[in-house]
Amino acid sequence: MGGKYATETLGSDEGGIARAAAILRDGGLVAVPTETVYGLAARADRADAAARIYEAKGRPSFNPLIVHVASLDAAREIAVFDDTAETLAVKYWPGPLTLVLPRRRDASLAPAVTAGLDTVAIRMPNHPVMRDILREIDFPLAAPSANRSGFISPTTAAHVLASLDGRIDAVIDGGACKAGVESTIVAVREGGEIEILRPGPLEIAARLSEGGIEAPGQLASHYAPGKPVRLDVTSADRDEFIIGFSEVKGDCSLSPEGDLDEAASRLYACLHLAAASKKPRIAVAPVPETGIGKAINDRLRRAATPPD
Incomplete structure (x- = not known):
């Protein structure tokens, strides 16, 4: 697929990590392997970078993005953690759990990242490549799945390029993702009640939400292969x-x-x-x-x- 950008394929070695971090600092787009699927990463603190995610994916503006952080301390700078959220984070992070929490009013996030909501979806990934990148930079990353919106999620660099070649700056080839499905998303409500917004690799005892769009993966039609x-x-x-x-x-x-x-x-x-x-x-x-x-x-x- 042609596009505006010459998409680089980077290795997962020190040089590839450094190159990816430099692209991200400049507001670029890099597809990065995580333990779940490949994510399309960009600065979560810059409006122009977040806008490029939506443009590359053809993603609807009402669909929020997951913010990826290197540590629980970094997460606390973005979201309000009550006792329940702290317990979940300590137990499951780093790992395939996304928490939907109240967004801090002073959080340095581009408005598009939360799609106008008062909450933010946030997680600490457990893939060595994504963790290496997060250690190289001093800002959080917004990173939805690295595919055209609504289509099949990518678990290899080849899957990413089949959908986004020419639309993003780079992809790091870190092999196939281990879990293969996106993170479990849990909303922590006032009073400590929790709801599952999207089932995933982690089983957590909570009821499944029947509300509106609060997090990725809640659209009725998604992950579509283009055939019945x-x-x-x-x-x-x-x-x-x-x-x-x-x-x-x-x-x-x-x-x-x-x-x-x-x-x-x-x-x-x-x-x-x-x-x-x-x-x-x-x-x-x-x-x-x-x-x-x-x-x-x-x-x-x-x-x-x-x-x-």
């Missing part, structure tokens, strides 16, 4: 690319052994293969609604929902 998707299929039609699981064989299998962690790590890779195939439709085998299977099924249901 049929779920809970044990026998595919001839014109369907089947994504298998366990005893259901497929053109691509999430996990022949029925391992849900492996299924999560392979979910987007299989969807990318299905999207690129010559078959016009996609079928997906049943996946148990347990553990990380809840997050897998959440993504599949959104992928199967036609856009408005």
Whole structure:
């Protein structure tokens, strides 16, 4: 895909990290691996940098961004932490948990990052490449998934380039992401009550929110492969690319052994293969609604929902 920028592919070594940090300091866009998916990183404290994320992704302005920080102290400069939030952060950070908390009034954030909300979505990632970059800079990073808005999330540098080549400054090739699905998002309400806004790799005992858009990944149609998707299929039609699981064989299998962690790590890779195939439709085998299977099924249901 052509575009305004010559997208560099950087290594995950010291030189690649230094080059990525320099691009980010100047307000540029760099796709960076995390333990969940590749994120499209830019300065969260500059309006022009945040605007470039929305432009590159074609992202709707009402959809907020997740802010990535290097430490809990850095997070406290952006959000208000009550006892519940502190407990969750200490227990799960660094890791695939995003907290939606009241935004500090003096937080140095571009308005677009929070999409006009009084809350901010924030997390401390646990991937060595992203952590190395955050240690190199002195500002937080906004980093939604590094793909065109609404489409399949990327778990490799090749996935990023398939969607954003020529639209961003650089991508760091750090190999395939381990978790394979985006972070669990939890909102901490007044009084310490918590709600799940988006299921993810971490299971947290809380009710699922039925409210409006407060965080990424809540749109009804999302993660779309650009073809009709049929779920809970044990026998595919001839014109369907089947994504298998366990005893259901497929053109691509999430996990022949029925391992849900492996299924999560392979979910987007299989969807990318299905999207690129010559078959016009996609079928997906049943996946148990347990553990990380809840997050897998959440993504599949959104992928199967036609856009408005």
